[in-house]
Amino acid sequence: MVKLLSEHRGLLEARAGRLITLVGVAALEMPAALKPLLKGVPWYDDARKLAASPDIDVMVELIGGADGIAKQIAETALGAGKALVCANKALIAKHGIALATLAEQKGVALQFEAAVAGGIPILKSMREGLVGNKFSRVYGILNGTCNYILTGMEESGRDFSEVLAEAQKLGYAEADPAADVDGHDAANKLAILTSLAFGTPVSLSSIYVEGIRSVSALDIDFAAQLGYRIKLLAIARMTDHGLEQRVHPCMVDCDKPVAQVMGVLNAVVAEGDFVGQTVFEGPGAGERATASAVVSDLVDVARGHTAPPFSVPVAKLAPLPVASMDRHVGAYYVRLVVRDQPGVLAEVARIFAAEQVSIESVLQRGRAPEQNVPLILTTHECVEAAMMRVRDHLAKLPAVVEKPAFIRIEEL
Amino acid sequence: MVKLLSEHRGLLEARAGRLITLVGVAALEMPAALKPLLKGVPWYDDARKLAASPDIDVMVELIGGADGIAKQIAETALGAGKALVCANKALIAKHGIALATLAEQKGVALQFEAAVAGGIPILKSMREGLVGNKFSRVYGILNGTCNYILTGMEESGRDFSEVLAEAQKLGYAEADPAADVDGHDAANKLAILTSLAFGTPVSLSSIYVEGIRSVSALDIDFAAQLGYRIKLLAIARMTDHGLEQRVHPCMVDCDKPVAQVMGVLNAVVAEGDFVGQTVFEGPGAGERATASAVVSDLVDVARGHTAPPFSVPVAKLAPLPVASMDRHVGAYYVRLVVRDQPGVLAEVARIFAAEQVSIESVLQRGRAPEQNVPLILTTHECVEAAMMRVRDHLAKLPAVVEKPAFIRIEEL
Numbered sequence: 120m121v122k123l124l125s126e127h128r129g130l131l132e133a134r135a136g137r138l139i140t141l142v143g144v145a146a147l148e149m150p151a152a153l154k155p156l157l158k159g160v161p162w163y164d165d166a167r168k169l170a171a172s173p174d175i176d177v178m179v180e181l182i183g184g185a186d187g188i189a190k191q192i193a194e195t196a197l198g199a200g201k202a203l204v205c206a207n208k209a210l211i212a213k214h215g216i217a218l219a220t221l222a223e224q225k226g227v228a229l230q231f232e233a234a235v236a237g238g239i240p241i242l243k244s245m246r247e248g249l250v251g252n253k254f255s256r257v258y259g260i261l262n263g264t265c266n267y268i269l270t271g272m273e274e275s276g277r278d279f280s281e282v283l284a285e286a287q288k289l290g291y292a293e294a295d296p297a298a299d300v301d302g303h304d305a306a307n308k309l310a311i312l313t314s315l316a317f318g319t320p321v322s323l324s325s326i327y328v329e330g331i332r333s334v335s336a337l338d339i340d341f342a343a344q345l346g347y348r349i350k351l352l353a354i355a356r357m358t359d360h361g362l363e364q365r366v367h368p369c370m371v372d373c374d375k376p377v378a379q380v381m382g383v384l385n386a387v388v389a390e391g392d393f394v395g396q397t398v399f400e401g402p403g404a405g406e407r408a409t410a411s412a413v414v415s416d417l418v419d420v421a422r423g424h425t426a427p428p429f430s431v432p433v434a435k436l437a438p439l440p441v442a443s444m445d446r447h448v449g450a451y452y453v454r455l456v457v458r459d460q461p462g463v464l465a466e467v468a469r470i471f472a473a474e475q476v477s478i479e480s481v482l483q484r485g486r487a488p489e490q491n492v493p494l495i496l497t498t499h500e501c502v503e504a505a506m507m508r509v510r511d512h513l514a515k516l517p518a519v520v521e522k523p524a525f526i527r528i529e530e531l
Numbered sequence: 532m533v534k535l536l537s538e539h540r541g542l543l544e545a546r547a548g549r550l551i552t553l554v555g556v557a558a559l560e561m562p563a564a565l566k567p568l569l570k571g572v573p574w575y576d577d578a579r580k581l582a583a584s585p586d587i588d589v590m591v592e593l594i595g596g597a598d599g600i601a602k603q604i605a606e607t608a609l610g611a612g613k614a615l616v617c618a619n620k621a622l623i624a625k626h627g628i629a630l631a632t633l634a635e636q637k638g639v640a641l642q643f644e645a646a647v648a649g650g651i652p653i654l655k656s657m658r659e660g661l662v663g664n665k666f667s668r669v670y671g672i673l674n675g676t677c678n679y680i681l682t683g684m685e686e687s688g689r690d691f692s693e694v695l696a697e698a699q700k701l702g703y704a705e706a707d708p709a710a711d712v713d714g715h716d717a718a719n720k721l722a723i724l725t726s727l728a729f730g731t732p733v734s735l736s737s738i739y740v741e742g743i744r745s746v747s748a749l750d751i752d753f754a755a756q757l758g759y760r761i762k763l764l765a766i767a768r769m770t771d772h773g774l775e776q777r778v779h780p781c782m783v784d785c786d787k788p789v790a791q792v793m794g795v796l797n798a799v800v801a802e803g804d805f806v807g808q809t810v811f812e813g814p815g816a817g818e819r820a821t822a823s824a825v826v827s828d829l830v831d832v833a834r835g836h837t838a839p840p841f842s843v844p845v846a847k848l849a850p851l852p853v854a855s856m857d858r859h860v861g862a863y864y865v866r867l868v869v870r871d872q873p874g875v876l877a878e879v880a881r882i883f884a885a886e887q888v889s890i891e892s893v894l895q896r897g898r899a900p901e902q903n904v905p906l907i908l909t910t911h912e913c914v915e916a917a918m919m920r921v922r923d924h925l926a927k928l929p930a931v932v933e934k935p936a937f938i939r940i941e942e943l
Contacts (some may be wrong), residue, residue, distance in 0.1 A: 123663050123805055125852070127663060127664075127665065130665060130730075131662075131663065133730070133843040133844070133847045134658075134662050134838075134839075134842055135662075136839075136844075232660070238661075238805075238806035238807065238809060239809055240656050240659070240660020240661060241808075243655065243656070243659060243660045244652050244655070244656065244660065246546075246656045246826050247652070247655060247659075247827060247830070247831065248644070248652020248656065248824075249650075249652060249827065250543075250546050250547075250826065250827050251535050251539060251543065251822065251823045251825075251826030251830070252539075252823055252832045253539065253542060261669075303708065318542075318545070353910055374791075376791070376812065379786075379788070379791055387725065388746055389814060391823065393650075393819045393820065393822050393823040393826075394650035394812045394813060394814065394819070394820050394823035394824075395536050395650065395813065395817075395819070395820060396814075397650060397651055397652075397811070397812065397813035397814075398810070398811070398813065399810070399811055399812075400788065400809065400810040400811075401807065401808065401809035401810065402805060402806065402807045402808075402809075405807075407805045407806070408805065408806050408807060409808070410663065410805050411661060411663045411664055411803065411805040411806035412660075412806075413663075413664050414662065414663030414805075415660050415663055417663045418659070418663070419659065422835075422836070422837070422838055423835070423837075424659075424834070424835075424836045425834070425835075426546075426834055426836070427546075427548075430546055431546055432545070432547040435545045456851075474873060480676070513869075519693035
């Protein structure tokens, strides 16, 4: 952000109608590359002091973390009547509504475009560009690390752990990859997106979350044979039972836009009642893409644009019933590893039939009498609770030698 | 738009922070479907009177046409200090700068999101969401009719005229299709997009325009064999010789995002120095998508958002040198219909060599001695002027029995 403000100083002044100037900076240490750019800019050892300084109009928080110093900075700045710009999805997913309330009381802006889908201006698009729409569904690829790993698995045929190790070496995955690969990062972003789209308070705890650790190279291979690609999707959808929010691996038709988003890119699909389907793709992370989003927030503040951060004022956000995953309706991909012996398929089929789950296709690769072989089934639409009972019964069959693997097939 | 304002009256009030009310309407005749929605709304026989009425804050112009009544309405409204929202690409491409000047003088908003790429909030994204970027290239599919026809030709193997006739029957093409299929509609939109992206006055006359009438079913078939798909692209790009603006059929790699946009959809790709590449897809036309865009402009006005319509104030728009098409550098696809006789390929190759245009591949389908057969060549990158000389020489060869067809291969 410091680089962008410096490189495009004149351009931004022309576009924003006023000069955007750094008047203070606080950090644990000064990155060497920024030293020349920050020459003469007052240094604060305590970021909270900077947030309360009478010299500033806007505080930009780029520390991260839902609590601790990031939260204190946010509260201090807004409390002192400064606008707040941040890139902190964890903070906004957990405390966004409280911060928005404070911002409203003080009549200042709260902006967090970089918190969701990096450089893609998706929050502005939902809140402003598509403001005339009631949304029925919003979904996307919100975690570049997972998409990079899934793409790598598909391209190389290797398993999750190998590709993760490579991603870590290249800097696309953290040393502790849990937040990314277990789906929590995507869930934070989905919680924010859902609030904006459906006019409801952010509710991280309502999200069903499942990561990509159990996706195997075999699954990716079978997906391709079935005309699908596996993506970690974050989905918010209004159903007859209430609002469904979920993050999990999905099999999606190869020719759908999100299926074609590869590598570290992100994508969001918004479905509105007037516009129909719109798709937004771009870099979901990285220093420069984040700077692009943060500076767009700064220019909004400079231009005096102040749409409510969650599309409507906090008092107008309405809690919505939460649709439980038990009642989720969809098709499933099931991978069993079974002993190749007579009668296994009949036993398996009987379990599906007993729960009224209708099988759509069966794939078995090769034959290997008395060896272990994968047995792949896909189902027609059924209720998740029935499918979970099928899973439990299948796991108990003597011929099923590994824990059954399930991936939801998503109708997009 | 009338439907949207009525259906989402409460939602829009919550989002915009104020009620948006229709206080007058003017049209040649009242559509029957709107009668109940417009009950009690004052009717004006002369739209200019409505534009000057003291009762209104914003005038919405949805008539179309670069001049005539649309222009009069726009000038009247802005002149009277009202904000203007319009969906009129021809008006903005021709008179946008003059209207923006008037809007600045009067301190009112001028908004035209629906004029480019229909429901996709691309102007807002360029002007606000990606405001921190210097753009190097912006391109896309800006005409849904052409994309529908090209998609139909690919899917059915039929020729342009047949698919056009079908599109006309289905309402996807006008009775007079010239504005669409000859590329002028896309050029109007590109002119607006270029101005916003590059901070330069709108300049429709600088655009090289070529439509899709000469694309044949054969070309579409050969494109697929070469790993390409044919799209009518509108492209603005900064080159060493200046700003290049062009609309013409392109061969694009099948796996690029714009290659996968089928049917009446539109798509825009923006390349910024900080964000990298972002892609926006969605419906480019239609009553409901247009309403979505028009209402987003209305809500901007209601919220008091007033970014300069062309990203910077008119006085800061800077004319840029125009890169002539003669100096365009790119690869080409060439389709000849030749007499199948010995020595033809040698003669053809000699002409390319004489102009230093290097051939990348040659495709000839079947053999038919002394009959006419297609001969397809693709080139490496070369200068357009050299390629045009190659074309002229090829056309004069006795063995070349039809006018040579050329399609530019676009590196995306």
